[in-house]
Amino acid sequence: MIHKANIRPAWVVLVLLLLFTLAFTLVKTSDSSTPKTVQPEQEKPTIIDLSKFKNAAENESCLKCHGQSKYTYENPESKKTVTKRMYTELVLDRNVFYVSNHREFKCTDCHSEDYSTFPHAGNLRMEAKANCIDCHGGDEKYAKFKFEQIESEFQASVHSEKHSQDFTCWMCHNAHTYKINARTNENLKETITYDNLICLNCHGDVKNYQLLTNKTKPNILQKHEWLPNQASHFTNVRCIECHAKNEDTLVVAHHVVSKSQAVRKCESCHSKNSILYASLYKYKVSEKIQKEGIILGLLTGDATSIGPDKSNTLNIISLVIFGFTLLVIIIHAVFRIKKLN
Amino acid sequence: MNHHTEPLYLYPIWIRIWHMTNALLCLVLIITGLSIQFSNPETVVKFNAAVSAHNVAGIILTISYAVFFIGNLFTPNGASYVIPVKGFLIRLKKQFIYYTVGIFQRQDPPFPVTEESKFNPLQQVTYVVLMYGFVPFVILSGWGLLYPEITLNSFIGFSGLDLTDLLHITAGFVISIIMCVHVYFCTIGKKPLSNFKSMINGYHESH
Numbered sequence: 001m002i003h004k005a006n007i008r009p010a011w012v013v014l015v016l017l018l019l020f021t022l023a024f025t026l027v028k029t030s031d032s033s034t035p036k037t038v039q040p041e042q043e044k045p046t047i048i049d050l051s052k053f054k055n056a057a058e059n060e061s062c063l064k065c066h067g068q069s070k071y072t073y074e075n076p077e078s079k080k081t082v083t084k085r086m087y088t089e090l091v092l093d094r095n096v097f098y099v100s101n102h103r104e105f106k107c108t109d110c111h112s113e114d115y116s117t118f119p120h121a122g123n124l125r126m127e128a129k130a131n132c133i134d135c136h137g138g139d140e141k142y143a144k145f146k147f148e149q150i151e152s153e154f155q156a157s158v159h160s161e162k163h164s165q166d167f168t169c170w171m172c173h174n175a176h177t178y179k180i181n182a183r184t185n186e187n188l189k190e191t192i193t194y195d196n197l198i199c200l201n202c203h204g205d206v207k208n209y210q211l212l213t214n215k216t217k218p219n220i221l222q223k224h225e226w227l228p229n230q231a232s233h234f235t236n237v238r239c240i241e242c243h244a245k246n247e248d249t250l251v252v253a254h255h256v257v258s259k260s261q262a263v264r265k266c267e268s269c270h271s272k273n274s275i276l277y278a279s280l281y282k283y284k285v286s287e288k289i290q291k292e293g294i295i296l297g298l299l300t301g302d303a304t305s306i307g308p309d310k311s312n313t314l315n316i317i318s319l320v321i322f323g324f325t326l327l328v329i330i331i332h333a334v335f336r337i338k339k340l341n
Numbered sequence: 342m343n344h345h346t347e348p349l350y351l352y353p354i355w356i357r358i359w360h361m362t363n364a365l366l367c368l369v370l371i372i373t374g375l376s377i378q379f380s381n382p383e384t385v386v387k388f389n390a391a392v393s394a395h396n397v398a399g400i401i402l403t404i405s406y407a408v409f410f411i412g413n414l415f416t417p418n419g420a421s422y423v424i425p426v427k428g429f430l431i432r433l434k435k436q437f438i439y440y441t442v443g444i445f446q447r448q449d450p451p452f453p454v455t456e457e458s459k460f461n462p463l464q465q466v467t468y469v470v471l472m473y474g475f476v477p478f479v480i481l482s483g484w485g486l487l488y489p490e491i492t493l494n495s496f497i498g499f500s501g502l503d504l505t506d507l508l509h510i511t512a513g514f515v516i517s518i519i520m521c522v523h524v525y526f527c528t529i530g531k532k533p534l535s536n537f538k539s540m541i542n543g544y545h546e547s548h
Contacts, residue, residue, distance in 0.1 A: 006423040009473045017477070028493060046422045228392075232489045267388040271380040318514050325518050329525045331438075336529075338444040 048098040056098070057104040062107045062115070066092050073118065096177045110175070129171045146250060153255035157244070163212050171212075172198045182251045192238050195252065199239040226264075237269070237276070246275055351459050355408070356377040356418060360540055364403045369398040371517050373483035378510060384542070399483045406480055421458070422472070424465050444529070454545050464526075471519055475512050482509035 050056040065071035069091055072083045097103060108115065112127055136147040154160050159167045169175075185191045200220075202208040209217040227233050240246070242263035244253035263269070269276050352360070376391035386394070413419035413500070435451045443451075452461040460468060485492040485505045493501035530536035531546040539545045 007426060008413065008419045008423075009422050009469050010410055010419055013410075013473045013477060014414070020481075024493075028491070229489060265388075266392070267380050270377070270388050321514075322518065322521075325521060329522065333525070333528075335445055339447070 048094055050094070050098070053103060053106065059107050063092065063094060066090055067094050092176050100177050100179050102175055104180065129168065129170055130175070132173070132175075149250060150252075150254050153245070153247075153250070153253065157254060157256040158258050159256050166212055171202070189235065192236065195238045195240065196234070199243075200314060203239075237266075241269070241276060348546050349454065349456055350543055351454070351456065351545045352540060352543045353418070354543065355412060355416075357540055357543055359405060359409050359412070363409070366398050366402045367516070367520055370395060370402065370513070371520070373398065374513050383446070396487060399480070399487070403480050403484070406476060420437060421460050422465070422469055424462075424469060429462065429466075433466065436461050436463045454547060459545070467519065467523075470518065475516050475519075479509060479512040479516060482512065483508075501540070 051058070051061075060067075065086065069086050069088075070083055071086050072081055074080070075082050110130055112124055114121055114124055133147055133151040136142045136145070137151070138148075154169070175227070180192050180254075181194045185194070201218070202212070203220060206217045221230070224230055224233075240253045240256065243256055243259075245255040245257060246253045263275065268274070353523060373391040373395040376386040376451065377388065377395060380388045380391070413422060432452070439448065439451050450461065454461075482505050486502070486509060489502055492505050527536040528534075530539075535546045
């Protein structure tokens with residue numbers, strides 16, 4: 001018998017739904033874990049304790065001019081003090097340099113000793129800039145970063161092929177400010193944003209883009225209009241994931257390919273053999289597993305690509321449950337047919 | 342046809358249309374869901390086609406669920422989903438024993454279908470858990486995946502999107518299992534196909 005006095009479950013669910021919506025809205029509006037955007041480098045008051053760096057005092061003789069946007073000198077002929085603007089690209093922010101990977105270097109480790117005289121000799125501006133491989137090549141200490149592979153990938157990339165000598169490591173990595181990121185940053189989203197900003201520095205800024213080409217800069221948003229959930233893809237996937245040949249051995253792929261070779265098929269990422277599980281994501285997941293153990297590492301891994309099964313264990317469990325259900329049904333059916341006939 | 346028991350008109354037209362829509366949508370959602378879950382370049386249904394079909398079917402399912410939900414708030418059909426608490430476990434056990442033992446001894450079902458109670462205790466508890474638990478959950482989490490920006494970025498240390506994904510596929514899996522059992526149990530009627538006919542013509546044939 002139906003007890004008319006009882007409450008229909010639909011009403012209960014309706015109330016629960018309303019409560020859920022309320023709670024969700026409250027949590028969502030106070031959600032503090034929104035990924036932080038990487039702050040653009042900007043001038044900040046010096047907070048770096050220069051006494052901590054062994055070459056800082058010596059470097060100050062350069063940075064007293066190159067550490068700021070203007071420099072002052074005494075004109076020996078007019079005896080007047082002259083203040084001039086420093087070219088933006090010649091300014092080095094101490095706050096950025098002294099947290100960068102090359103912070104322990106002396107300016108003259110890489111630049112000519114002749115810079116110690118002012119005004120600098122004109123021919124010094126012909127000085128060649130060292131590329132990564134010039135110092136890091138063939139060094140055991142840096143073997144794990146695979147600079148040789150990076151160099152050969154870069155040489156094969158469209159960046160190197162199309163722009164020849166003009167395109168050097170410096171286009172994306174300024175040795176004064178470069179700071180290791182993909183391997184050390186625990187926040188995957190920050191790494192993604194960091195890596196993508198490197199691309200956007202030229203591909204999102206016509207001034208830099210046209211330094212290397214006379215072509216009109218394509219509109220990135222329009223070119224990627226076909227991509228579903230564009231915003232989500234842009235914040236969760238690195239440009240190089242689709243625009244470079246990813247090898248398992250490199251965390252950051254450098255073999256950037258032409259747009260005709262870029263990945264366009266959904267299942268290239270959204271599949272069991274996702275290309276995302278090469279490079280960064282593979283590295284992050286294995287790091288996480290080392291730190292947190294297999295179960296927690298896999299469950300909390302935030303390398304998200306919706307769809308493809310990530311957990312083999314869950315697949316096996318579901319297959320066993322499904323098989324067991326089918327088995328019970330078959331046994332039940334067989335007995336029914338047997339007994340009833 | 343056995344004429345000594347009058348067929349009961351149990352399933353009004355809106356229920357039958359809803360049930361048929363629901364069944365078709367579930368099939369589409371299971372097939373496309375599996376294609377997405379086990380996506381690889383060789384799957385029968387291509388990933389983007391599967392995603393589009395899954396999204397469309399999910400949206401229609403939301404509408405169809407709303408019809409069911411509102412219908413059960415205001416029509417007599419909703420009364421079938423009310424579980425009388427008193428003595429429920431005993432009745433559940435009775436039904437369970439019937440399915441595991443009694444049915445093979447040609448016993449009569451302990452809770453025959455009547456106009457007042459069209460579900461036996463086991464059906465009642467399954468349908469309530471399914472229709473008021475898993476189905477609304479799978480719909481909500483599905484919308485969360487359709488619009489990832491509304492999903493929480495993180496939840497107790499988990500990535501919100503990953504967790505939603507995991508719970509969505511788990512709920513989908515449970516629903517699929519229940520659906521398999523449901524289809525099998527439907528063969529336990531007057532004749533193996535009687536209950537399927539009932540859901541087409543609306544009349545229930547008693548044992």
